Amino acid sequence: MILHPVGFIVWWFVIGLLVGSFLNVAIHRLPLEGESVNRPRRSRCPNCRTELTWKDNVPVLSWVVLRGRCRTCSWGIPWRYPFVELLTASLWGFLAWRSGPEAWPLVAVQSLVFAGLIVATFVDFDCFEIPDEVSIGGMIVAPILSLLVPSLHSQTRLALELSDGGSVDRVGALLGSLAGLVVGGGVLWGIGWLGTKIFRRDAMGFGDVKLLAAGGGFVGPGGALLALFLGTCVASVAGLLNMVRFLCLSRARARSRGSRKPLRKAVRVARIAGRYLPFGPYLGIGIGIVLVAWNHVMELWNELLF
Numbered sequence: 001m002i003l004h005p006v007g008f009i010v011w012w013f014v015i016g017l018l019v020g021s022f023l024n025v026a027i028h029r030l031p032l033e034g035e036s037v038n039r040p041r042r043s044r045c046p047n048c049r050t051e052l053t054w055k056d057n058v059p060v061l062s063w064v065v066l067r068g069r070c071r072t073c074s075w076g077i078p079w080r081y082p083f084v085e086l087l088t089a090s091l092w093g094f095l096a097w098r099s100g101p102e103a104w105p106l107v108a109v110q111s112l113v114f115a116g117l118i119v120a121t122f123v124d125f126d127c128f129e130i131p132d133e134v135s136i137g138g139m140i141v142a143p144i145l146s147l148l149v150p151s152l153h154s155q156t157r158l159a160l161e162l163s164d165g166g167s168v169d170r171v172g173a174l175l176g177s178l179a180g181l182v183v184g185g186g187v188l189w190g191i192g193w194l195g196t197k198i199f200r201r202d203a204m205g206f207g208d209v210k211l212l213a214a215g216g217g218f219v220g221p222g223g224a225l226l227a228l229f230l231g232t233c234v235a236s237v238a239g240l241l242n243m244v245r246f247l248c249l250s251r252a253r254a255r256s257r258g259s260r261k262p263l264r265k266a267v268r269v270a271r272i273a274g275r276y277l278p279f280g281p282y283l284g285i286g287i288g289i290v291l292v293a294w295n296h297v298m299e300l301w302n303e304l305l306f
């Protein structure tokens, strides 16, 4: 039975809301020792540990009804909770709209990848690490899912070359996935190795290496390189904005104290402070863009170059 295209989008959006609610739990619990996504069984308020009833656990709506406060202890529930739910639902709805109900296996796999990227992004922002459940888990399931849903690699030239005929066959998709794993992990590991040799400090976290390896398993070797390039561009802009933010903060503080700290010193402090940004979220953005818009990125690339 195939759903009507609009019904499919709405249905997938609602499932995305529920999954987003689960991702919030994963983001909160994965970095913690002794807790896992299914233990303790029920969701609790992170502040007063009161178990939540279903009424206080409805995605987005509960947050709005409770005006962002816990019912028991009125702890301010971060806006990140409804944001993650809406983000997951919007991305899932977008994937459903883009491929339609006939391609539901592709929609399901791409939705799963986006769910993993959302968890990796927010855990990395919180604790500067990417959970192995996401990165190593992704590396394991990428070849299996490529074998089951070969259309995942229909944009990858390598997979097309390996297959005979126009569409990607299972073997081509599997080889494309494995090549993506090796190239994605290898190139970032190599950059990190060079960085340690040249700058004599850890330039690259191993979590990022595993994340791009997993991503490469879904987008193939060329896609992994493109994702790294896009991620680096976005990270550079974010790093620059972060530095400007620190600069403005320190200038404002100096002005309120009436001190006349030279601008040069403030710039130096901002450069050091601005450097500490996790790379995982930007790598995740790069992988996400390649996953859904590989063709568009390449078209834009060709237009800009030629």
Ligand SMILES: [Zn+2]
Binding pocket: 045, 046, 047, 048, 049, 050, 070, 071, 072, 073, 074, 075
């Ligand atoms: Zn509470």
